[in-house]
Amino acid sequence: MITFFINLDDASSRRSKFQDTDYKRWTATKKDDVPLEIDNKMISRYNFPRESHLGRCGCFLSHTKLLEYIVDFRLDNVLILEDDAIKINEIPLDYPKDSIVYVGGFIHHKQMMNNQKIEINHEKGINEVSEEYRMLGCLAYIIPHHSVALKILNKIYSQRRFKAIDIMMGNIGIKQYYNYPPSFIEEKTESQIQKKTKYMNDNYEWK
16 A cells, blocks of 8 residues: 655654655645635635635645546555544555545534534444545545546536535545544644644544
């Protein structure tokens, strides 16, 4: 398995934990490098700070550019991590090949405004996210085949407007799998996009 971790140039402390691994660094897109087209197409709430909006755009570009790289070089079995991912369990070796497989993140209602508590009896191993829920947080996920990356990109780029990359993954109609228990949880560090007090835990919750 090829593993990439997405990391900004100035986030040296975040990449230090990957030094003794064979993970490959993917340079994240800086706020200053966000093109006007993406800036204009990205939807943010009216009260979302400008810097946070650009951070969301940069995150979107970081993931989509890496997916483009996977397509261009026809890479299979690729694990993509954000640089605040902390490994807590082994990474699955056997998983579906037809769509994205999450090994970190959190489960939310399909309706984004529904914040009611979710209780799911996870099966050990591979689960499919049911139609009433979605996976959020692109903390850690596997692209099993380059054709999956192409399918995701085609669906994303066909949209008139863009949203945060994890929201779009749940909006474009692709199947979402996840492995339980997760391989990665979120490090409790300061967000590079917006302030927060909740983090993705070992039960696919945001707490």
